[in-house]
Amino acid sequence: MTPEEFRAAAHELVDWIADRRIDVESRRVLPDVRPGDIVSQFPTSPPNGDSTAAEMLADLEAVVAPGNTEVQHPMHFGWFPANASLSSILGDIASSGISALGISWESSPSLTEVEEVVVDWLRQLCGLSDQWSGVIQDTASTACLVAMFAARERATDHAQIGAGTLGFGKRLHVYTTSEGHSSVRKAALLAGYAADDIRVIDVDPWTRDMIASQLGAVMAADTAAGGVPAIVVASLGSTAVTAFDPLPDIVSIAGAHGAWVHVDAAMAGAAMMLPERRDQFLGIEDADSISWNPHKWMGTILDTSLMYLRDPDHLIRVMSTNPSYLRSTTGGEATQYRDWGIPLGRRFRALKLWYQLSIDGPESVRVRLRRDLDNATWFASQITAMEHWDVVAPVRLQTVCVRHAPPELGCDSEAVSDHNLAWARAINESGQAFMSPSRLDGGWIVRVSVGTESTERHHLERLLELMVEHAG
């Protein structure tokens, strides 16, 4: 493809992207497809390269787009907001266009330095002190894995350069709760911690926040038994019910045992941009690492996950490689982000944040987050006021967990559970709205995650109508 052919085709593609945003509401939220439906529309053997860009766009529209769940749809209330602001998409296009190779500072000084600038802007916008240094990881799962490695090496005094974790001879413990994200356990196992050494600390039965006194007791017992408390992963805004683990107590208990504290605020971290919400993040300054995803509620297109570290030199020691072909002429003056994570090559992700913050601005994000918080509070109050409907967990931010318990089902908790799964599925399959059913206390409830960029109050009014209609 020549640059002139590219120019023409790219203009068409950008028009298509803009049109899709304009008419997003006319489409289904959940696509009407079965597993294999997309595959069956593709030729089984590779193409020979005779398609035009116009034909590609037609196929994108006819074959690919109908198989996409429309998470930009205002009736998307599933999982979490996966906002992709158009300003950040411009940055993503710019990132592809500049076509940088991010393997070292030298391979693209601007890739490294724009990243340093934007992660520091976000640090300030979140009210974090200047003791934190940041990096963009692809996802919060990767950030958690990186924290697991860093904690492991701190707990073992860098066993990786000698006998390794297995040769260290003491058990290394990980602490989390039943509400901790699935990526926490996965990261622990991948980083070489034993499943038997992962401690699941009890949670408060209503808030689902970690019970700090139990953390203290379990850590003390592990230490007495000759083990080493290596890392606590504290959830600030857990996935199912937005639990907030008591961080001030956790950092003090972990500190007494020398354990690393990683804060998983993947979804909720955006709320740090609201000064009036910062009290929910108290204690964060005393953690060792923080991760949160601008690619969720804040609205920077995937994959943009921020990770902040109090002691990046420790991480660099754990992660660094210095083969001769990457050796730098700048010595220690330049940041080498390859030593802050797992991949060598990185994309120019910082452009997405640069574009979004510069064009839309932080205030537009704050206005939107406050709108969503108001909408969630309003929605919860409507549910509470409706007969036989309950809000089954505290509304800490923008997620409302609901259950319908019609009197005819009586106290049969299994029937109530099945009923909730059934009405949520019926709405989801209708394509009119999408919500995620979730397990709570052994039964199905339905999570309504408010916060898609395009969702306004009247969309929640419509959702209430759909719920009453389908559950009735």
Ligand SMILES: *Cc1c(COP(=O)(O)O)cnc(C)c1O
């Ligand atoms: C979404 C989420 C994750 C995982 O985020 P990825 O960036 O998709 O890896 C982890 N923890 C919490 C609390 C989340 O909400």
